Amino acid sequence: MGKFVITTRKNGECQFTLKAGNGQAILASEGYTTKAACLNGVESVKKNSADLSRFEKLESKNGKFYFNLKAGNGQIIGTSEMYESTASRDNGIASVQKNAPDAEIVDETAA
Structure with a gap:
């Protein structure tokens, strides 16, 4: 089962990482100025991950593949x-769709 891990960046912002059941990171957020905003981001991932059209498939300048999940x-x-x-990227999308909806939230921030 997947989990959202909430951490604090060096600049004090919160971020979340969605990890698959095997512990591999499959999705990371931007930095948020408050924990409440970060938790809203987690809820948005849970909601939007069910909709395949919310995933934007991309290729980086160095030829690697990745995706963004959009609200x-x-x-x-x-x-x-x-x-x-691209097959690995598509497996990553499937993993987010599988893990995000029921993922637990693990808060590793100091606050």
């Missing part, structure tokens, strides 16, 4: 790791 308003709520192939 209904078009804002990016999470970005994947880099993958060597």
Whole structure:
């Protein structure tokens, strides 16, 4: 079962990482100025991950593949790791769809 891990960045912002059942990071958020905003981001991932059209498939300048998960308003709520192939990227999307809806939230922030 997947989990959202909430951590604090060096600049004090909160971020979340969605990890698959095997512990591999499959989606990471931007930095949020408050924990409440970060938790809203987690809820947005849970809601939007069910809709395949919310996933934007991309290729980086160095030829690696990745994806963004977008909210209904078009804002990016999470970005994947880099993958060597489109098949691996697509497996990453499937993993987010499988793990995000029921993932537990683990808060590792100091507050």
